[in-house]
Amino acid sequence: MQLDAKIPEGPLEEKWDRHKASMQLVNPANKRKFRLLMVGSGLAGGAGAASLAELGYEVECFCFQDSPRRAHSIAAQGGINAAKNYQNDGDSVRRLFYDTIKGGDFRAREANVYRLAQISTNIIDQCVAQGVPFAREYGGTLANRSFGGVLVQRTFYARGQTGQQLLLGCYQALSRQIELGKVRMHPNTELLDVVVVDGRARGIVTRHLRTGKIECHAGDAVLLATGGYANVFYLSTNAKGCNVTAAYRAYKRGAGFANPCFTQIHPTGIPPHGEHMSKTTLMSESLRNDGRVWVPKQAGDRRPAREIPTEERDYYLERIYPSYGNLVPRDVASRAAKRMCDLGHGVGPGGLGVNLDFADAIARMGKAEVASRYGNLFQMYQKIKGEDPYETPMVMYPAPHYTMGGLWVDYNLMSTIPGLFVLGEANFSDHGANRLGASALMQGLADGYFVIPYTIGDYLARSGSSGVGTEHAEFASVRRSVEERIQTFLDIGGERSPDSFHQQLGKLVWDDCGMSRNAEGLNAAIEKLPAIREEFWQNLRVLGRGEELNQSLEKAGRVADFLEFAELLCRDALAREESCGGHFREEHQTPEGEALRNDEDFCHVSVWEHQGEDEPPVMHKEPLEFESIHLATRSYK
Amino acid sequence: MNLTLKVWRQKSSREPGRLETFPARDVSPDMSFLELLDLVNEELQGQGVEPIAFEHDCREGICGSCSLMVNGRAHGPETGTTVCQLHMRSFKDGDTITVEPWRSSAFPVVKDLVVDRSSFDRIIQKGGYVSVNTGSAVDANAILIPKRDAESAMDAAACIGCGACVAACPNGAAMLFVAAKINHLVHLPQGRIERATRARAMVAQMDQEGFGHCTNYYECEAACPKEISVENIARMNREFLKASFSAQ
Numbered sequence: 001m002q003l004d005a006k007i008p009e010g011p012l013e014e015k016w017d018r019h020k021a022s023m024q025l026v027n028p029a030n031k032r033k034f035r036l037l038m039v040g041s042g043l044a045g046g047a048g049a050a051s052l053a054e055l056g057y058e059v060e061c062f063c064f065q066d067s068p069r070r071a072h073s074i075a076a077q078g079g080i081n082a083a084k085n086y087q088n089d090g091d092s093v094r095r096l097f098y099d100t101i102k103g104g105d106f107r108a109r110e111a112n113v114y115r116l117a118q119i120s121t122n123i124i125d126q127c128v129a130q131g132v133p134f135a136r137e138y139g140g141t142l143a144n145r146s147f148g149g150v151l152v153q154r155t156f157y158a159r160g161q162t163g164q165q166l167l168l169g170c171y172q173a174l175s176r177q178i179e180l181g182k183v184r185m186h187p188n189t190e191l192l193d194v195v196v197v198d199g200r201a202r203g204i205v206t207r208h209l210r211t212g213k214i215e216c217h218a219g220d221a222v223l224l225a226t227g228g229y230a231n232v233f234y235l236s237t238n239a240k241g242c243n244v245t246a247a248y249r250a251y252k253r254g255a256g257f258a259n260p261c262f263t264q265i266h267p268t269g270i271p272p273h274g275e276h277m278s279k280t281t282l283m284s285e286s287l288r289n290d291g292r293v294w295v296p297k298q299a300g301d302r303r304p305a306r307e308i309p310t311e312e313r314d315y316y317l318e319r320i321y322p323s324y325g326n327l328v329p330r331d332v333a334s335r336a337a338k339r340m341c342d343l344g345h346g347v348g349p350g351g352l353g354v355n356l357d358f359a360d361a362i363a364r365m366g367k368a369e370v371a372s373r374y375g376n377l378f379q380m381y382q383k384i385k386g387e388d389p390y391e392t393p394m395v396m397y398p399a400p401h402y403t404m405g406g407l408w409v410d411y412n413l414m415s416t417i418p419g420l421f422v423l424g425e426a427n428f429s430d431h432g433a434n435r436l437g438a439s440a441l442m443q444g445l446a447d448g449y450f451v452i453p454y455t456i457g458d459y460l461a462r463s464g465s466s467g468v469g470t471e472h473a474e475f476a477s478v479r480r481s482v483e484e485r486i487q488t489f490l491d492i493g494g495e496r497s498p499d500s501f502h503q504q505l506g507k508l509v510w511d512d513c514g515m516s517r518n519a520e521g522l523n524a525a526i527e528k529l530p531a532i533r534e535e536f537w538q539n540l541r542v543l544g545r546g547e548e549l550n551q552s553l554e555k556a557g558r559v560a561d562f563l564e565f566a567e568l569l570c571r572d573a574l575a576r577e578e579s580c581g582g583h584f585r586e587e588h589q590t591p592e593g594e595a596l597r598n599d600e601d602f603c604h605v606s607v608w609e610h611q612g613e614d615e616p617p618v619m620h621k622e623p624l625e626f627e628s629i630h631l632a633t634r635s636y637k
Numbered sequence: 638m639n640l641t642l643k644v645w646r647q648k649s650s651r652e653p654g655r656l657e658t659f660p661a662r663d664v665s666p667d668m669s670f671l672e673l674l675d676l677v678n679e680e681l682q683g684q685g686v687e688p689i690a691f692e693h694d695c696r697e698g699i700c701g702s703c704s705l706m707v708n709g710r711a712h713g714p715e716t717g718t719t720v721c722q723l724h725m726r727s728f729k730d731g732d733t734i735t736v737e738p739w740r741s742s743a744f745p746v747v748k749d750l751v752v753d754r755s756s757f758d759r760i761i762q763k764g765g766y767v768s769v770n771t772g773s774a775v776d777a778n779a780i781l782i783p784k785r786d787a788e789s790a791m792d793a794a795a796c797i798g799c800g801a802c803v804a805a806c807p808n809g810a811a812m813l814f815v816a817a818k819i820n821h822l823v824h825l826p827q828g829r830i831e832r833a834t835r836a837r838a839m840v841a842q843m844d845q846e847g848f849g850h851c852t853n854y855y856e857c858e859a860a861c862p863k864e865i866s867v868e869n870i871a872r873m874n875r876e877f878l879k880a881s882f883s884a885q
Contacts, residue, residue: 051771129774133790140781172766
């Protein structure tokens, strides 16, 4: 596997401009001769599909939901970052770049992150032009707030529904192109495999989730914008349908998988309760703008929060990290919460929770102002927990939320399979070992609106038209394997549901490869996984038929891929003998329990190459070179 | 809690459906309504009965996938709530709960509790957008928008496209859904340029999809999980009327 990141020459500030100027172009009249297959309709996929169609390409867009408007980007709450410096508080492209690199614990590619920071400002312009109703000041200008890991106010937001409003902007742009006939939308359609012919991605095989129809689609390029894999933990803040299948299928067809162990555990999730729980719910990081995090000073203190006097409370984030306080990055906040709970200071059922308290904010600015900023989040919390956060603190515990790892891509967002591009959360490129709040929306839209429209043109101009149609033998062969796999699921006739395997897997991965990891646990997990897989293939029960809406069958396919993928995740976590960002190896920590990086040996991207069904994967390294900033110990104190 | 569920089961749009009764035992009040269905489905699969199909995804009340009539009410008894955010503490031990799909001829049943809402997408495709290509935007702060207008736009834009308004309306009207999008955009200067063509085209598509007309029952507002006001419908009617008199 050749890993050429294709980072353009020249100073960091000029790389993207130089690259744009040197890329080959496709004649506007020739663009309609290229057919592009976009899988996913979230911020990256929706923005990409719409923008490519506007340029004149023929786009086919696929999503498993019943409408592209329901992609999981919709659930993002807090906001989107951009280096606009509208607040005059010292923000700049350079600062956003630096914050993101540092936030990612120096495990992201400099050139990609710099481009992201540059593009961030265009995104806000584009979204406003589309009619995204961002929050505004009385003078009519855009409002900002702060997110974790930064000391400026650069986050744009639309109440607690920023992801929804940005996605609706994309969805509307996409709808316009559908109406114009430039995008053919395939809702209720799930990718089940990627077709590679002569080393190039030439198409996909899909299943229509309502009719069960298996279809082949050929294109000049395949673009995956299929999101992350946090559902490998079963309980996560991701939507129930989020899955690793597209990325994992591509991996098995030859795409390198980068840094799978970089998973983000978000500090403010609603703690799990009971066996029946089907997912965790996130409470936006924006709450940490005004909410204060604390636990009782006395371990085992079970008094209700309001009965514990201030001097007996430990506002531990403010105490340990005075300069960032409650707004430390997510990995830092999550680990601190876990540490407090492990020491017996946790609150709520099982002692697995910390208080997020708004009493001071309410006293300072009044209940009405707090409600105007966070009303919908408070309402959501109250519905789930049956407790009123205006009266009593929220109880929070970290929850799997986002995955920084993903398919390896070069500067042009192309994977190791030529013609296979990967956008948004599905790729690995911009967040290193930890993503800062309000940066996922930024990256998804950057990739979709402003990167892929340029870089794909260069690929198409150089490679020319594919000339491979669905009549090619490889399509028939992949289609057959997809059909056989579906039939196998239906024929096993065992005892257990796909969900029960998913739950079992999730617990294992959470325990051994969750917020903190060690070699012993990871080795044990790698040993246990084959047995779970074996039982899955012998004891699975999927009722119903393949030629109709069959939600168990959908789950079976996704769980089967998670069961294999989990091993890759654990292997990567085992190989990375350092702690950085969201990846915390217990063997590598400072005396204060902070992550201890090892730049000497691990300043690289780990890229895994599939070797066949019974062979362990091989790891390749893309060294990370920092020319513009020097590697520093990450401190938020 | 122990409950009795009466659930609509229908193999496909071509076959008739009927209510079937299932017991639900050991239900925790902390469960969401969809987790109750998960529980029932897990039991059904154990018995060799095909699980109940229902739409869901984010389970946080924002994606708009879930779509159940619970005891005859869209999204169930609580106001401002999607059914995924409805918790079993809203019910009591021994209750019998009827669960049906959205009721509307414009939303045909696909299977069990799953309906086809693609008509909503087709309405948006007719003009529920600002026609601006990527890359041609001016600086974001070059368009000043009074806070009040931005808030009104956001109130309307909060629509999650779930279809509860249609399911709750005795006429099966989609007026609240269409009005929400028209008003979101008309409150903003960017959206006003195409206001007339948008209002005409979206309303025409709404009619073509077979949705009913508004006769002011206000059931849509009561059922809307995002509590979008029926005032939007009045404003849409005004938009449509003005558009009808403006040049094509």
